Amino acid sequence: MNKILARKIVRYAVCLLIVVLLVFLLPRCMPGDPVQCLVGEDVYLTQEILDTVTVKLGLDRPLFEQFQIYIGDLFTGNLGYSYTRHQNVADLIWDRLPWTLLLTGVSMLIGYTFGIIAGTWAGWMTEKKRAKVMTGFGVFVSCIPPYLLGLIFFSVFVYQLGWFPYKGFYETPDLFSVCYHMALPVLTLALFVFARNMIIMRGSVLTEKNQLYPQFAKSLGVPRRKIIYGHVMKNAILPILTHFAIDFGFILSGALFIEIIFSLNGLGRVMYTAVLNLDYPVLSGLFLVIALMAICANLIADILYGIIDPRVKRGDDQ
Numbered sequence: 001m002n003k004i005l006a007r008k009i010v011r012y013a014v015c016l017l018i019v020v021l022l023v024f025l026l027p028r029c030m031p032g033d034p035v036q037c038l039v040g041e042d043v044y045l046t047q048e049i050l051d052t053v054t055v056k057l058g059l060d061r062p063l064f065e066q067f068q069i070y071i072g073d074l075f076t077g078n079l080g081y082s083y084t085r086h087q088n089v090a091d092l093i094w095d096r097l098p099w100t101l102l103l104t105g106v107s108m109l110i111g112y113t114f115g116i117i118a119g120t121w122a123g124w125m126t127e128k129k130r131a132k133v134m135t136g137f138g139v140f141v142s143c144i145p146p147y148l149l150g151l152i153f154f155s156v157f158v159y160q161l162g163w164f165p166y167k168g169f170y171e172t173p174d175l176f177s178v179c180y181h182m183a184l185p186v187l188t189l190a191l192f193v194f195a196r197n198m199i200i201m202r203g204s205v206l207t208e209k210n211q212l213y214p215q216f217a218k219s220l221g222v223p224r225r226k227i228i229y230g231h232v233m234k235n236a237i238l239p240i241l242t243h244f245a246i247d248f249g250f251i252l253s254g255a256l257f258i259e260i261i262f263s264l265n266g267l268g269r270v271m272y273t274a275v276l277n278l279d280y281p282v283l284s285g286l287f288l289v290i291a292l293m294a295i296c297a298n299l300i301a302d303i304l305y306g307i308i309d310p311r312v313k314r315g316d317d318q
Contacts, residue, residue, distance in 0.1 A: 111193025119201025146254030167263030
């Protein structure tokens with residue numbers, strides 16, 4: 001087991017190294033002055049300041065030495081400096097990251113939990129009218145991009161009905177205010193996650209319920225609820241883990257768009273402002289942090305897959 005885990009960690013470490021290499025090379029491979037790319041296109045610098053910044057950033061050194069300096073900075077938590085915001089990129093990201101993780105984490109928890117339960121029921125009771133209606137609803141919602149779903153919800157529930165606030169995570173820093181401000185953004189993203197996972201879970205349950213073991217358990221008099229949620233769901237949930245690993249980055253990007261729509265001061269707003277200002281240090285830091293979270297999500301899903309399905313461990317041992 002330790003050897004399998006070590007191989008997985010090495011594999012994902014290589015992926016992380018490739019991402020770091022891409023983040024390092026992209027600003028330096030862009031046309032024009034690399035200093036201007038690293039400080040931001042909207043920042044005006046005289047030639048004297050450009051020369052000083054070139055030396056300070058180590059851009060006068062060979063590329064390999066620059067990469068060594070960059071890796072050393074990463075180990076100390078230095079993701080660069082935003083000359084448009086006059087702030088360290090790491091401080092900016094770590095200040096906004098908890099809010100984005102809160103939005104994404106709560107939405108995924110709700111969406112995956114109810115999606116798995118509803119998908120299991122819809123797959124087992126596929127002939128019932130309610131299951132068909134739920135399936136049709138899931139297909140419809142899953143075809144709507146998160147940003148469009150957010151725009152629809154914002155237009156109806158905020159602009160037209162005025163049930164929810166226009167912007168911000170809170171008015172006063174207390175639990176009720178935070179829950180009130182985040183209710184609609186969380187509902188938007190959770191509904192999208194719910195629909196996608198319900199469809200996947202339904203298809204997986206349809207495959208599993210035609211296997212022999214549910215029929216055998218039914219012939220032994222095992223209660224239907226225990227067969228569905230105790231046996232079938234456990235085996236049918238495996239594709240959900242694979243989907244989580246692949247889809248985490250997409251869900252996170254959806255959360256960033258929802259933050260922009262609802263004017264939430266998380267990483268989405270930071271990215272939006274950085275794109276408008278051509279603030280490459282902030283964009284590079286964001287891409288690196290998002291890629292790191294996606295790699296960690298894939299590693300966690302890979303480990304959980306092996307825990308839930310022992311056949312994966314046996315296959316790795318061979």
